[in-house]
């Protein structure tokens with residue numbers, strides 16, 4: 621497992637490796653907004669090479685990966701080199717892929733700068749690249765040396781991205797921590813997405829789950845709550861050129877997964893639904909239900925004609941591997957929340 625450290629701790633670790641070459645991978649936004657903060661706190665990186673990639677999901681490609689690898693080769697980086705990722709999930713995914721593969725793996729340090737990357741993308745050792753339109757087709761499960769969570773980076777993050785990350789935080793509380801969920805409900809998603817205490821609690825929960833199932837064979841599947849329908853919506857949005865972030869799709873998936881959670885007390889369902897529909901656009905009318913079902917048919921979570929869901933028993937308690945039939949799913953998707 622990765623260690624969680626402060627930037628001061630990272631400086632101490634890197635200072636002990638003065639002779640190893642260091643590279644910071646970032647995008648143009650984190651170059652502008654986050655690099656000055658990083659260099660003001662981590663002296664050991666003053667001489668580091670900077671490799672900048674384009675902003676956004678469409679750059680999470682093999683071409684970008686190759687451009688970084690070429691940069692490392694040209695600069696003579698060897699297997700003792702230190703790679704630092706400074707950015708959101710796109711940067712941490714690409715840098716994680718490089719760190720897992722360059723010279724068969726080099727020391728990698730994640731410095732997430734979006735809420736989503738702090739609570740999710742940088743934690744748990746997964747990295748991935750997209751192939752064409754298809755997300756996350758190739759990747760590794762390979763833990764970085766450490767992840768440094770510093771919420772001061774969030775001061776420049778646009779509120780839409782704070783809200784996007786807050787969805788994964790609300791999901792984390794829903795699947796594992798009832799008290800945390802009710803505490804969060806006192807705040808707007810934007811506030812949740814920049815709240816240091818909530819972020820640290822969500823990091824802890826994700827790490828505990830990953831520790832018990834690093835390779836996604838059992839417990840870790842709980843983290844997919846809301847993602848079966850969410851991924852279908854996200855894929856459809858990409859296909860039709862709809863501007864939609866991951867969390868914006870997952871929150872709709874969460875709403876329908878709650879509807880499918882037959883053991884969950886109705887009062888609790890209503891509490892979650894009220895909060896989500898108040899703060900997020902959850903209209904599903906613009907999507908063709910048959911197309912969404914087709915995406916779910918292709919989804920790896922679907923087996924033997926049934927769909928595999930994570931459902932809630934109650935707020936803070938989830939169960940994975942729950943089978944849902946095509947008829948049930950069709951009925952729920954045609955039901956207007």
Ligand SMILES: NC(=O)c1ccc[n+]([C@@H]2O[C@H](COP(=O)([O-])OP(=O)(O)OC[C@H]3O[C@@H](n4cnc5c(N)ncnc54)[C@H](O)[C@@H]3O)[C@@H](O)[C@H]2O)c1
Pocket residue numbers: 647648649650653654675676677680707708709710711713733734735736737740741742743744746747748755756773774775776777778781784866
């Ligand atoms: N590996 C995993 O386990 C895992 C888990 C969840 C998501 N992901 C991946 O994460 C990616 C999404 O991550 P994301 O939402 O962080 O997207 P992102 O990396 O594209 O960042 C969102 C935007 O915020 C900008 N930005 C980053 N930090 C900033 C800051 N501090 N101030 C101002 N702007 C800043 C970025 O340049 C970008 O424009 C997806 O590719 C997804 O597949 C991976």
